Amino acid sequence: AHRAEAGDVMLPGRTYSPATILWILRKRKWLMIGPSFLFVVTAIWVSIWLPDRYRAQTTIMVVPQRVPENYIRPAVSENIEQRLLAINPQILSESRLERIIIELDLEPARRAQPGGMPRVVQEMRDSIGVEIIKGDLFRITYAGESPYIVMQVTQRLASLFVEENLRDRERIASATSNFLESQLESARTRLEEQERKLQEYRQKYAGQLPSQVGANLQVLQSAGVQLQTLEESLSRDRDRRLELEKALFELQSQAAVPPRAAEPLPPAQAGADATTTSTDLLTSVSGTFSKSARVEALRRELSGLLQRVTADHPDVIRVRRQIGELEKSISDDIAQGLNSAPSSDPVEMARMSRTAQVSLQLAALDKEMARKVVEQTRLREVAAAYQERVNSEPSRESDLISLTRDYDTLRDTYRGLLYKKEEAQISASMERQQISEQFRTLDPARMPERPYAPNRL
Numbered sequence: 001a002h003r004a005e006a007g008d009v010m011l012p013g014r015t016y017s018p019a020t021i022l023w024i025l026r027k028r029k030w031l032m033i034g035p036s037f038l039f040v041v042t043a044i045w046v047s048i049w050l051p052d053r054y055r056a057q058t059t060i061m062v063v064p065q066r067v068p069e070n071y072i073r074p075a076v077s078e079n080i081e082q083r084l085l086a087i088n089p090q091i092l093s094e095s096r097l098e099r100i101i102i103e104l105d106l107e108p109a110r111r112a113q114p115g116g117m118p119r120v121v122q123e124m125r126d127s128i129g130v131e132i133i134k135g136d137l138f139r140i141t142y143a144g145e146s147p148y149i150v151m152q153v154t155q156r157l158a159s160l161f162v163e164e165n166l167r168d169r170e171r172i173a174s175a176t177s178n179f180l181e182s183q184l185e186s187a188r189t190r191l192e193e194q195e196r197k198l199q200e201y202r203q204k205y206a207g208q209l210p211s212q213v214g215a216n217l218q219v220l221q222s223a224g225v226q227l228q229t230l231e232e233s234l235s236r237d238r239d240r241r242l243e244l245e246k247a248l249f250e251l252q253s254q255a256a257v258p259p260r261a262a263e264p265l266p267p268a269q270a271g272a273d274a275t276t277t278s279t280d281l282l283t284s285v286s287g288t289f290s291k292s293a294r295v296e297a298l299r300r301e302l303s304g305l306l307q308r309v310t311a312d313h314p315d316v317i318r319v320r321r322q323i324g325e326l327e328k329s330i331s332d333d334i335a336q337g338l339n340s341a342p343s344s345d346p347v348e349m350a351r352m353s354r355t356a357q358v359s360l361q362l363a364a365l366d367k368e369m370a371r372k373v374v375e376q377t378r379l380r381e382v383a384a385a386y387q388e389r390v391n392s393e394p395s396r397e398s399d400l401i402s403l404t405r406d407y408d409t410l411r412d413t414y415r416g417l418l419y420k421k422e423e424a425q426i427s428a429s430m431e432r433q434q435i436s437e438q439f440r441t442l443d444p445a446r447m448p449e450r451p452y453a454p455n456r457l
Contacts, residue, residue, distance in 0.1 A: 052451035054147040056154040059443040060161060062136040065436040074436055075173035075427035080132060087168060088130060091160050097121045100156050106149065128157065137442070147448045154445035162439045169436060173428035180421040187414040194407045201403060208389045210397040220386040227379040230372055237369045244362045251355045298323045 025032075062080055065072075078086070090096065098121060101107070106124075110116045129141040140157050144150040202209060207216065298319055305316050430436045 047454065047456040050454045050456075051145050053143055053145060053453040054150050054448040055141055055143040055452045056147070056150040056445045056448055057139055057141040057443075058154050058158045058441060058445040059133070059137060059139050060158060060439050061442040062138075063438050063440045065430065067430065067435060072426055072430060073423055075176055075424060075431060076169045076437070080136065080138060083165065084130060084132070084138065087161060087164050090164055090168075091157065092125050092128065094118075094121055096160065097124050100124075100153060100160075104149065104152055104156070106153075124153075143452070151445050151447045158441050158445065162441065165439045166431070166434065169438075170428070170431040173424065173431045177421065177424040177428045180417060180424050184414070184417045184421050187410065187417050191407075191410045191414050194403070194410050198403050198407055201399065205392075205396050208392050208396045210393055210400060213390060213393050216386050216389045216393075220383060220390065223379050223383040223386065227376065227383065230376050230379065234369060234372050234376065237365060237372070241362065241365050241369070244358055244365065248355065248358045248362060251351055251358060254351055294326055298326070 062083075065074055076083075098117065101111070101117075101120060101124065107116070107120045110120055124142075127143045129143075130138060131141070132138045140154060140161065142150050142154045142157060144153065206212075301319055305313065305319065309316060427436070
């Protein structure tokens with residue numbers, strides 16, 4: 001039922017006028033002033049008690065390799081974010097930070113306490129900051145209570161980043177080169193094995209390979225032409241032999257007819273002369289046959305020599321001289337056999353001379369036909385062998401395509417690995433000589449002049 005007047009303060013369940021509120025504040029002033037004073041004094045004391053915090057920083061720039069990438073490809077092609085992600089865990093590892101703490105003798109009292117070193121290491125890790133400024137710059141910061149120590153730690157961290165980047169890049173380049181070397185050795189072994197298989201196959205089926213089909217067909221065609229020519233020659237020789245046999249038969253038949261003579265000889269003397277003449281003629285013909293065979297053998301030997309040496313070779317001159325001597329001896333034997341016959345009957349002497357000549361021609365023709373038969377057999381064997389080679393060419397081509405395909409693949413793989421290995425070795429050498437991409441300290445750490453924290457005001 002109570003109505004609030006203008007200016008009254010409404011509180012939950014009650015309404016206070018301004019005069020009432022002022023009265024309450026005057027009555028409770030020490031209750032409000034005391035805690036406020038205590039809080040202000042405590043804040044001032046805490047702000048004075050908190051130690052100063054100093055922060056040092058250094059800027060590191062990524063320097064690209066001094067050799068154009070068009071000539072030498074780098075072994076490590078990561079951007080700055082990827083490089084820092086790879087290096088940060090190594091730099092901020094417990095072993096590395098412990099080494100820095102021991103080298104700079106930080107917090108000796110706290111390290112002496114049980115479990116003190118891990119806490120000091122964790123505090124140092126939390127105080128380190130790595131920030132990428134832009135594409136090729138990043139900043140390393142470290143905060144601590146001593147300006148000189150934060151400067152030293154920042155410089156040490158910067159040198160660790162530079163050194164670790166060089167070692168990491170060199171390690172990656174060397175590992176890449178060693179890996180490619182092992183792969184190249186494996187590829188070389190497989191390539192040599194495939195080369196050996198291909199060589200063995202070519203040696204085993206020499207003359208049956210697809211590349212030799214043209215030569216095989218040419219030899220087959222040549223053998224066919226020679227065989228046809230030889231068969232035609234044999235046919236002519238057979239006709240010639242029939243003619244010689246017919247002529248010899250006619251000459252032998254004429255021997256049965258008594259020769260005309262102006263004065264008949266006594267029977268005993270005629271029989272003795274005929275016997276002597278026949279014996280001398282047979283002896284002459286027999287010797288002539290053996291010499292003719294020798295001439296044919298020497299002619300074959302001369303043909304073989306002319307295929308290997310020139311006409312001025314001593315062996316060629318010797319064989320030709322022997323052939324000339326034997327031909328002259330054959331002519332002399334024939335002339336001697338004819339001269340040994342009685343000269344009383346010129347017709348009989350002419351018949352006997354013709355008989356001897358026909359017999360010689362028939363013997364020479366038989367030997368020539370025998371030689372041609374042997375050559376015919378050889379040509380048929382050659383034609384059959386080369387025909388078999390031509391027939392086996394499709395299967396050889398299929399096998400050779402398979403072997404060659406595997407060989408080409410291994411050869412291309414080997415060439416690619418060899419090229420990459422050479423590039424990796426050059427890249428590793430470039431990393432060792434420190435002419436590749438590297439970190440360089442652009443702004444070295446300086447000793448901070450004033451603390452950055454706490455903000456006492």
